[in-house]
Amino acid sequence: MAEQSTGPVPGLTTPPDVVSTIALTRCQDTAHRIWFREEDGMRSLSLAELDRGAARVACRLHAAGVRARDRIGIMSRNRIEWVLLDLAAVKLGAVVAGVEPGRYEPEQVIADFGLTLLFTENEPERGAVRDIGGIRGWAQDEGTDPAALPGREAYDPADVFAIKQTSGSTGVPKGIEATVASVNRSMAAVQEMFHHGDGDNLLVFLPTRFLQQRYWIYSALVNGHDVTLADRITVFEVAQAVHPTVIMGVPGFYEQVKARVEAAGAPADPAARRAAVQAELGGAVRYLWTGSAPAGRTVLDFFNDCGVPLYEGYGLNETCIVAKNHPGAVRVGSVGKVLPHKRIRFDKDGILIVGGLDPVNTHYTWCGPGANEKVYLPTGEVKTFDIGHVDEDGFLYIDGRVDDIVTLSSALNILVPAVEERLREIPEIHDCAVFGDGKPYLTAVVSPAAPDTDPESLADAVSRLNEQLRYEQRIYAVVVAGERFSVDNGLLNAQFKLVRAEIGRVFGEDLDLVYQKHAVYNDGSTDGAPVLVTAAVGRPRTQKAEE
Template sequence: MPDGDVNAHRRIPRPAWDVINQLALRRCTDETHSVRFRRGSEITRWTLAELDQRAVNLARRLHATGVRVADRVGVLSTNRIEWVLLDLAVLKLGGVTVAVEPGRFEPERVIEKYGLRRLFAEGETSRDAVQDIDSVLSLTEPPGTDVPELPAFPGYDEADICQIKQTSGSTGTPRGIETTAVSVNSSISEVQELFRHGDGDNILVLLPLWFLQQRWWFYSALVFGHDVALSGYEDAVEMAQAVSPTVVMGVPRLYDDLRARIRASGAPVDLPERRETIQALLGGRIRYLWTGSAPATRATLEFFNDAEVPLYEGYGLNETCIVAKNHPGAFRLGSVGQVLPNKTIRFDRDGVLVIASHHPVNTRYTWCNPGDNQKVWLPTGEIKTYDLGHVDDDGFLWIHGRVDDVISPSAGPNVLLPPIETLLRGLPGVHECAVYGRAVRFLTAIVSPNPDLDPAVLSDRIVALNETLRPEQRVHAVIVAAEQFSVRNGLLNTQFKLKRRQIEERFARELELVYDKHNGDAAPPVPPVLVFG
């Protein structure tokens, strides 16, 4: 698409539903649908009416302690029902929920940074504005007459801030974005138009609730009338088998792991049998699977879609919410779907994707490093993504990688790394990988191993793979990590994306050994050098 005014001659679609104000102002009386979550070793079920009433009770108690309209209340916690209750209670007060990723800040620093009226955190003793989140359930019981009813609240205007979310960006330094009510309404409305969640659906939420999109599905349940279940990533399969979801909200790593688990158990060759195996593993009622956040491999997409268990990939940013999404009405495997009606896109002269929103999240970061706003938010109000891609003739968006995924070897053309990493992830024994090679004569892959990794087999398969690649794309050294990349060891972020800088730093010694020994060779080594880190 050429440069130009992305909004010229376009009618701005309005959100179909005012979800935020329905949550804030309406009392849910739905006794049919429920939320399920784990408390200790048991799975607890509340009706949506009970969930909503508990949130009202909590809101009354928060108001009695001084929380008012537009006040900010922080939540610093892993997934638990208290997170959901606090978020809903803050909306009923007309306040602003501030989601904070655990491990990023000390609680007192969060209060200072975001100007919080109160912060709920795990393992905290109640003091000043910091309160132990374990106390929340007791605050959702019916209050006595000494706790006043909630005062009248006219609702959120479209431009009002209802959430603050963090985004790490490429630097890893948390930035804060104040999120408008209309942007949330717009995104949820468009998702509902595409997928029609309703009676009979049960959405399994397992990604961290400090990501705003994960809280949408509780909003959706209360407004559109369907079941919802809350889990953590580690308990996803166990929870799915217990609650039989129709929709799972996941990231590529979840589906890669499910595929590997099924194949290790003796993957059925027959597609109907594969479909039955996938369904049985996930509770037997899957209507579709959702993925985003990072690119899914074609092998994993084909594994589920060929078996008629739809795995729909999409694309979005914290700064934009959902931009494009495959769905039952428009699906092209390998793409991230067609662009949603409330978004417009173009590519600048360098081929970088630029996005405009008719109902923007915001037009700036409120908390960031100097220069961050100018790098991302253009004077036009558009977002510069630093992602590379194209749109095909049918309007499907394809993402090829990021600008900083392009490396410049010491000789030969530039190389885009994600397509090579995707091919390597499909090899036997490879759980995850990151490829490096800036200013050297060949590429080196750092591999996160599966338990079945056989070095000889991996070496042979890379030799065969290299034959299909251009010379500058070929991998001539492999460093095999001693343990898998994970969130716990700091090599994946909480969306299970590679933390490239941390991986490179962790394996700096091994990379130097490879470069020192082989970078001066007349020709890169064949077969590839294997180093065990």
């Protein structure tokens, strides 16, 4: 494929310095609030109260030795203390590293990122490890005068603002130092598309350790609207209580909403379906936002066809938002038009390359050997390893990936060869191919070790393996092929490697039936036993695929 490219729109101005505004300006907004749920119900603070509390926390952090450019870590679920700490760090010019709770040893996180302090929950205080539960008391301490916070200069655009960490499910976790300029540029682009303001309430329930989720809190402080903090377990309850106008979610969440509406008897009439969807989400939604993983067309149509806009977009940790559907520029099935400050091109292999003004960064700070060279080009551009195209009207489409990473609808990435290797250890399995891109869970097409393989025995073996895997790696259904994968039937290539696309095509109907029958929303919120593995019988294929 010949190289194609689109570039930033000429004449772009410098975006508003949102970061310095939050750092240096005292918020006086008493009309808008941040809402959050606690054990005894919903609570809220005015944005002025939130800002004042964050300044008090900043004073206490300063007294503990935290200075500009120092790094503090937060390893906790979503809670108001997370927000207070993050905003306090902004006021000090410190750098926040959001870390997935329960996955890493605190001392290792401190060493890896060079942290001054690490705030955790359910951990005893020791050394640099602090209990995040004490932050509320710091914020409410009227003996701490926010005005006593030492003065400082505005951020430089090149300053490091936050540390972004990848999940590590595709290899060694990688850390990226996101610049102030990238945050300001991305937030300006989002605001230009969606015009968040008075009357809006943005519901944030994805983990605040992801930097983009914190954008909506920063937006509230500078653009004047409400914001609500929740999590995946409480999201529906919170939505009913606060009536959000905007919800940010991954495709798996909207699959869950769709399933809830259908379980109650989804009406065919679009207006009635719209009312049913709105009832699930609090009744005031003006639009829904999705990204991070591919959204299926049936899910997109379910919402868009009934007048509840679900806008899909595209981005990576390494690039932030690249493209987004938005009011006035929508093409369902695409991920929208490329943002004005981004530049994309396709290399000779059709792989999407992303660059542009104010990149997140031009390298990983923490990564395994070879990761920087694989992803970041000498030009500073990011090689996405996604295949796509741009239509005649400028809408970007993501057609698939060139590697073996599957992205679930919950936005979790899984390196499937590692899972396949474990499956091949099961005596009943000769070979296998794992699927699930854009789906709520993984499935496997299995080449049996013997023609008379017992499906129930195989299912039991896979269930036992699941107990040893992380929840996103678990196989929730198995399709048993009627014959072994081979070069002759086109399911292996001449090097006896899986022809994954052909396996997916041959067994596509079987896989579709599995997902229709078992519409599980696997959000990993519990550690219970996995869904019973269901074995189906795939259609045999005896003719080799055409070259």
